[in-house]
Amino acid sequence: MKIDLKTLKRHPHESQAFHLETAGRKELLRDMGAAFLEPIKVDLVVRNNGNMFVAHGELHTCISLLCSRCLEPLTHPIDGILDFTIMEADQAGEQEASEDVLILDQDEVDVQPLVEEIMITEIPLITLCDAECSGLCPICGINRNNGSCSCARDNIDPRWEKLKNLT
Numbered sequence: 001m002k003i004d005l006k007t008l009k010r011h012p013h014e015s016q017a018f019h020l021e022t023a024g025r026k027e028l029l030r031d032m033g034a035a036f037l038e039p040i041k042v043d044l045v046v047r048n049n050g051n052m053f054v055a056h057g058e059l060h061t062c063i064s065l066l067c068s069r070c071l072e073p074l075t076h077p078i079d080g081i082l083d084f085t086i087m088e089a090d091q092a093g094e095q096e097a098s099e100d101v102l103i104l105d106q107d108e109v110d111v112q113p114l115v116e117e118i119m120i121t122e123i124p125l126i127t128l129c130d131a132e133c134s135g136l137c138p139i140c141g142i143n144r145n146n147g148s149c150s151c152a153r154d155n156i157d158p159r160w161e162k163l164k165n166l167t
């Protein structure tokens, strides 16, 4: 996922738009039981500030995830904001190391590591198919959204527990 700044480099104080697309790497999401449903699309505008390049843009993709309660797959769109600076290696040496500074390599820069990092941070820790999802029965594993089981409930509602003690 590289952008080529050869042309923009010759035009200080001008901007150039880039549209990039890449199939997401499966191994990025595998550990969380998720998968890409769409390629990762990136729209960027890069401005040549004279001594460095400043990039703003957004990324979009769509993934399938498992509901945190019932483990059914669900579709989750992902949108993220990209804001970073691109510099020549000799300039960047004077700057403090920062995640948001990418280094030009023969007038090209690979934005994929940054795009992947931002995409991952946009994936929520907990995803539910529905706010009211009833989840799985901890005893028999039935999906309680689709049916009920006759497993005894170990956890008696504490309010009933109190009533029981009164009698």
Ligand SMILES: [Zn+2]
Pocket: 067, 068, 069, 070, 071, 072, 128, 129, 130, 133, 134, 135
């Ligand atoms: Zn669910």
Ligand SMILES: [Zn+2]
Pocket: 137, 138, 139, 140, 141, 142, 149, 150, 151
């Ligand atoms: Zn059950």
